[in-house]
Amino acid sequence: MNRQYPFDIDAAKAAITAHSQERGSLLPVLHAVQEAIGFIPADVVPLIADELNLSRAEIHGVISFYHFFRQHPAGKNVVQICRAEACQARGGEALAQHAETLLDCKFHATSSDGQFTLESVYCLGQCACGPNIMINDELHARVGADKLDRLIGAKRGTP
Amino acid sequence: MSTIIYVPRDSTAVALGAEQVVAAIRREAEARGEAVSIVRNGSRGMFWLEPMVEVATPEGRVAYGPVDAGDVAGLFDAGLLKGGTHALSQGLTDKIDFLKNQERLTFARVGITDPVSLSDYIAHEGYAGLQRTLTMDGAAIVKEMTDSGLRGRGGAAFPTGIKWNTVLNAPAAQKYVVCNADEGDSGTFSDRMIMECDPFVLIEGMTIAAVAVGATEGYIYVRSEYPHAIIALNEAIVAANAAGYLGSNILGSGKEFNLTVRKAAGAYICGEETAMLESLEGRRGLVRAKPPLPAIQGLFGQPTVINNVISLASVPIIMARGAAYYKGYGQGRSLGTLPFQLAGNVLHGGLVEKAFGLTLRALLNDFGRGTESGRPIRSVQVGGPLGPYLPDHLFDTPLDYEAFAAVGAMLGHGGVVVFDDTVDMAKQARYAMHFCAVESCGKCTPCRIGSTRGVEVIDKIIADDNRTQQVHLLRDLCDTMVNGSLCAMGSMTPYPVLSALNYFPEDFGPVTQAASAAI
Ligand SMILES: Cc1cc2nc3c(=O)[nH]c(=O)nc-3n(C[C@H](O)[C@H](O)[C@H](O)COP(=O)(O)O)c2cc1C
Ligand code: SF4
Ligand code: FES
Numbered sequence: 001m002n003r004q005y006p007f008d009i010d011a012a013k014a015a016i017t018a019h020s021q022e023r024g025s026l027l028p029v030l031h032a033v034q035e036a037i038g039f040i041p042a043d044v045v046p047l048i049a050d051e052l053n054l055s056r057a058e059i060h061g062v063i064s065f066y067h068f069f070r071q072h073p074a075g076k077n078v079v080q081i082c083r084a085e086a087c088q089a090r091g092g093e094a095l096a097q098h099a100e101t102l103l104d105c106k107f108h109a110t111s112s113d114g115q116f117t118l119e120s121v122y123c124l125g126q127c128a129c130g131p132n133i134m135i136n137d138e139l140h141a142r143v144g145a146d147k148l149d150r151l152i153g154a155k156r157g158t159p
Numbered sequence: 160m161s162t163i164i165y166v167p168r169d170s171t172a173v174a175l176g177a178e179q180v181v182a183a184i185r186r187e188a189e190a191r192g193e194a195v196s197i198v199r200n201g202s203r204g205m206f207w208l209e210p211m212v213e214v215a216t217p218e219g220r221v222a223y224g225p226v227d228a229g230d231v232a233g234l235f236d237a238g239l240l241k242g243g244t245h246a247l248s249q250g251l252t253d254k255i256d257f258l259k260n261q262e263r264l265t266f267a268r269v270g271i272t273d274p275v276s277l278s279d280y281i282a283h284e285g286y287a288g289l290q291r292t293l294t295m296d297g298a299a300i301v302k303e304m305t306d307s308g309l310r311g312r313g314g315a316a317f318p319t320g321i322k323w324n325t326v327l328n329a330p331a332a333q334k335y336v337v338c339n340a341d342e343g344d345s346g347t348f349s350d351r352m353i354m355e356c357d358p359f360v361l362i363e364g365m366t367i368a369a370v371a372v373g374a375t376e377g378y379i380y381v382r383s384e385y386p387h388a389i390i391a392l393n394e395a396i397v398a399a400n401a402a403g404y405l406g407s408n409i410l411g412s413g414k415e416f417n418l419t420v421r422k423a424a425g426a427y428i429c430g431e432e433t434a435m436l437e438s439l440e441g442r443r444g445l446v447r448a449k450p451p452l453p454a455i456q457g458l459f460g461q462p463t464v465i466n467n468v469i470s471l472a473s474v475p476i477i478m479a480r481g482a483a484y485y486k487g488y489g490q491g492r493s494l495g496t497l498p499f500q501l502a503g504n505v506l507h508g509g510l511v512e513k514a515f516g517l518t519l520r521a522l523l524n525d526f527g528r529g530t531e532s533g534r535p536i537r538s539v540q541v542g543g544p545l546g547p548y549l550p551d552h553l554f555d556t557p558l559d560y561e562a563f564a565a566v567g568a569m570l571g572h573g574g575v576v577v578f579d580d581t582v583d584m585a586k587q588a589r590y591a592m593h594f595c596a597v598e599s600c601g602k603c604t605p606c607r608i609g610s611t612r613g614v615e616v617i618d619k620i621i622a623d624d625n626r627t628q629q630v631h632l633l634r635d636l637c638d639t640m641v642n643g644s645l646c647a648m649g650s651m652t653p654y655p656v657l658s659a660l661n662y663f664p665e666d667f668g669p670v671t672q673a674a675s676a677a678i
Binding site for chain 1: 170171173174175206207209342343344345346347348351383384385386387421422423424425426427438439440441442443444459500501502503504505508509531540544574576577578579582587590594597598
């Protein structure tokens with residue numbers, strides 16, 4: 001698979017140089033790139049390799065090791081549902097199933113309209129108030145099926 | 160004079176609508192021509208009441224909760240600004256049973272102060288510990304820590320003073336202090352609360368550690384799932400630097416300490432200290448074999464103090480009030496307090512800081528008040544995803560490291576996850592293996608491959624595909640994982656699995672078959 005995605009190469013370069021001088025800088029650099037353009041494109045890896053004097057293989061190894069980094073763009077909204085024990089104890093798995101139906105999308109995939117990427121997360125640190133989810137950067141606690149319907153509806157631009 | 164109203168900035172309160180409540184209070188006060196000043200405090204940790212709004216009155220702070228933005232007009236009608244009575248009234252905050260019966264040492268300021276106000280911190284005994292530390296030499300500081308009995312709160316409970324002493328005595332031009340703020344265990348949130356609700360206490364604790372061992376650089380490795388914590392820490396670090404509590408000449412003492420927040424990237428194993436060091440150095444989080452100990456060869460090959468958030472946040476009060484004071488809490492070799500985190504299906508979930516020695520049952524009943532669903536508690540997982548599932552007959556065990564170990568359980572980070580009688584323990588066992596498969600660093604075969612096989616075997620048990628034989632196989636596999644894994648990820652995943660099988664065999668198929676295979 002060798003798809004090309006549009007991304008702002010200058011923004012990526014700026015993100016790399018902004019952090020390349022820190023000690024052990026690879027994670028801060030990858031975070032900055034993903035923050036600037038939403039993912040870490042394959043085409044950016046050689047630039048990072050050059051700047052940090054690392055091999056491309058090493059950088060690929062790091063990107064694929066950490067769950068947080070993505071190699072392809074996500075949907076317009078990223079919906080993360082907590083699948084860990086404390087949320088399970090409060091109906092988290094039923095919510096997870098409901099989310100798959102609602103978004104018409106499996107976990108670790110993006111809905112066909114490109115609106116939503118559905119992901120699992122293992123604990124958001126809100127374990128007394130589950131089930132918990134994060135939509136983009138917003139946390140939501142005590143999320144039942146109805147609340148999820150409302151939150152997703154709002155993101156779809158429908159009331 | 161304007162009335163002070165407190166609405167937490169803690170991420171749980173925010174996730175439950177605190178921002179909307181703040182906006183509603185502003186709107187309502189303006190419409191009524193009332194002067195209010197809103198302080199964004201931390202959470203008291205009574206999460207069933209969040210967002211909890213407090214009002215300063217001459218009698219003390221009065222609490223209301225859980226407050227929805229839609230309740231605000233009614234609260235003003237009921238005389239909110241004077242602490243008036245309303246259906247959501249909880250009375251004086253300090254008199255609420257859940258809080259009143261705690262022993263808050265590490266969490267003394269949490270929920271009370273504005274987390275990022277340095278002057279508020281100092282007004283509440285903040286930096287008293289560092290002041291005293293700056294009059295002492297490294298050996299005396301380390302002795303105070305050793306005498307306090309403090310053991311690492313990140314899970315393994317290793318004595319903090321001994322660890323610091325190793326770093327103190329390791330000759331090197333550069334030493335580091337690293338705070339492990341990866342808090343990956345389900346059911347734990349005390350690290351998050353400290354970082355969001357009292358970040359200065361962690362900064363002060365790290366500064367004391369640095370002064371003690373002679374380190375000049377520090378990192379806080381925070382999981383990426385905690386954006387609010389990262390924001391609060393950075394705000395506090397800026398303030399501490401500006402006021403000379405961090406930087407090249409701490410309070411004119413000539414001591415230097417520079418602190419940086421590092422964002423992790425979603426890997427559970429990076430909570431293991433050597434994997435965390437690899438990650439900080441910019442690599443995959445693969446576990447390193449020990450020795451060498453990080454205290455001798457840690458970050459960038461230099462002597463490094465690595466401690467959990469709660470361990471470090473407990474340091475300032477020990478230095479401010481002395482080792483004997485801290486040691487006066489707890490029992491046996493479990494001294495001081497532990498912030499227990501009541502999570503999962505529990506009616507009153509939240510943070511309970513108590514001296515060691517309380518029983519698990521008292522924690523569940525007196526503080527937690529049973530399940531949220533109203534059904535009986537069937538099982539409790541203490542100590543995170545690698546902790547065993549406990550049945551009712553072990554609930555009378557005192558919360559104490561040794562007492563828990565004696566019944567094959569562990570306190571770990573103090574997370575307590577409650578399940579009611581609808582839980583399917585075979586599913587929980589399967590989940591434990593699945594989690595290990597997802598999060599294994601991949602270095603050892605028993606953990607990397609064994610966990611995937613474990614999921615398959617449990618599926619066969621559930622499907623009654625050769626059940627008796629598969630139960631044997633599962634036990635064998637667990638044995639291999641326990642004995643053949645480099646770190647606790649692989650060697651402890653069998654705990655939740657085997658505890659489910661041993662204590663709740665009926666969930667794995669007809670009792671007779673699963674149980675007979677157990678012998
Ligand atoms: C798989 C695994 C995950 C861990 N996760 C954490 C964690 O999230 N936070 C933490 O403080 N310690 C964690 N630890 C324990 C650390 O390795 C280390 O013992 C601890 O940070 C030392 O600090 P302390 O002595 O203050 O507890 C983990 C250990 C293992 C084996
Ligand atoms: S037990 Fe698992 S997580 Fe630990 S070092 Fe081995 S493979 Fe890595
Ligand atoms: S288990 Fe879901 S937030 Fe902690």
